[in-house]
Amino acid sequence: MNVFGIGLPELIVILVVALLIFGPKKLPEIGRSLGKTKRAFEEASREFQDEMKRQTAALEEEQQAKAETESPRETSP
Numbered sequence: 001m002n003v004f005g006i007g008l009p010e011l012i013v014i015l016v017v018a019l020l021i022f023g024p025k026k027l028p029e030i031g032r033s034l035g036k037t038k039r040a041f042e043e044a045s046r047e048f049q050d051e052m053k054r055q056t057a058a059l060e061e062e063q064q065a066k067a068e069t070e071s072p073r074e075t076s077p
Contacts, residue, residue, distance in 0.1 A: 022030060
């Protein structure tokens, strides 16, 4: 198991230190707030990616429309 470059032994040490510092009553509250923060960050990241995709698609459509209007029109005799 490797989370953010931290192995299982390091993760256990971090959790024990957090337990000693914050106490057992505060840890669930801290965990909840970290979970909410992570979820909000993921949602913002997803929204940013969706907006970038929409903007890219709009630019591609604009370039295609511009290329179609600038290309010489072929007429058949």
